[in-house]
Amino acid sequence: MATQRIYEVMFIVDTSVTDDDITRLNENLQQIIKDQGGSITKVENMGRRQLAYPIGRKTDGFYVLFEVEGTGREIAELERRMRVNDQVLRYITVRVDEDRQRAEKFKAKRARKATRRASRGSTASSSRREAKETSSASEE
Amino acid sequence: MSRDYDDRDSIFEVEEEIERGGRGGGGGGRGGPGGRRMHRRKICRFCIEKVDLIDFKDVKLLQSYIPERGKILPRRISGACATHQRMLSEAIKRARNIALLPYATD
Ligand SMILES: [Zn+2]
Numbered sequence: 001m002a003t004q005r006i007y008e009v010m011f012i013v014d015t016s017v018t019d020d021d022i023t024r025l026n027e028n029l030q031q032i033i034k035d036q037g038g039s040i041t042k043v044e045n046m047g048r049r050q051l052a053y054p055i056g057r058k059t060d061g062f063y064v065l066f067e068v069e070g071t072g073r074e075i076a077e078l079e080r081r082m083r084v085n086d087q088v089l090r091y092i093t094v095r096v097d098e099d100r101q102r103a104e105k106f107k108a109k110r111a112r113k114a115t116r117r118a119s120r121g122s123t124a125s126s127s128r129r130e131a132k133e134t135s136s137a138s139e140e
Numbered sequence: 141m142s143r144d145y146d147d148r149d150s151i152f153e154v155e156e157e158i159e160r161g162g163r164g165g166g167g168g169g170r171g172g173p174g175g176r177r178m179h180r181r182k183i184c185r186f187c188i189e190k191v192d193l194i195d196f197k198d199v200k201l202l203q204s205y206i207p208e209r210g211k212i213l214p215r216r217i218s219g220a221c222a223t224h225q226r227m228l229s230e231a232i233k234r235a236r237n238i239a240l241l242p243y244a245t246d
Binding site for chain 1: 190192193196197234236237238239240241242243
């Protein structure tokens with residue numbers, strides 16, 4: 001079995017299409033992912049936004065975010081379909097599982113450090129650290 | 141690479157020590173009387189806030205790191221550590237790609 005990865009796919013839909021079109025497009029794209037063996041763990045309609053710069057002649061678009069779990073095959077197919085679809089102005093795929101894992105690791109490490117510090121019973125150094133933290137916070 | 145990040149707490153402490161003692165008021169002529177506390181302390185706010193991930197969707201945050209022209213604020217000004225500056229620039233580039241943020245002008 002290929003390894004499961006997590007991706008975030010964000011895409012911009014042309015605002016000149018109808019709401020029904022957008023719903024249909026959304027469903028189609030999700031179906032493609034399922035057909036390729038992937039699963040959608042989150043769908044977020046971020047709504048209409050102004051583009052930071054014009055794409056083609058468009059100055060705004062509907063932003064949609066998918067969170068997809070899969071092997072990468074469904075992403076390849078999804079991107080292929082979005083590329084040939086005029087309603088999709090732009091898309092971006094970001095792999096997030098590795099970064100999230102890394103973040104978890106740091107968090108765990110911090111927690112370990114904190115308990116080690118506490119068990120060492122070095123109250124002096126920990127109170128000094130606290131003082132330092134408040135002083136730097138007040139300076140901001 | 142991940143090593144710097146792991147040890148960032150201790151790195152931060154060392155840097156602070158250097159700034160406090162070593163260089164005295166050498167940092168800038170504008171220091172004024174009393175010296176040592178006047179110069180700007182450059183510390184990574186992401187380290188202090190224990191940020192492990194910088195999201196390209198977080199436009200509000202990213203915007204504060206691309207002043208005027210849309211260029212990424214350099215580390216010497218943002219004060220971010222190497223790891224967090226890398227996360228930041230990565231996120232800004234992704235956000236630009238999907239038109240959440242502008243590309244740098246001229
Ligand atoms: Zn940092």
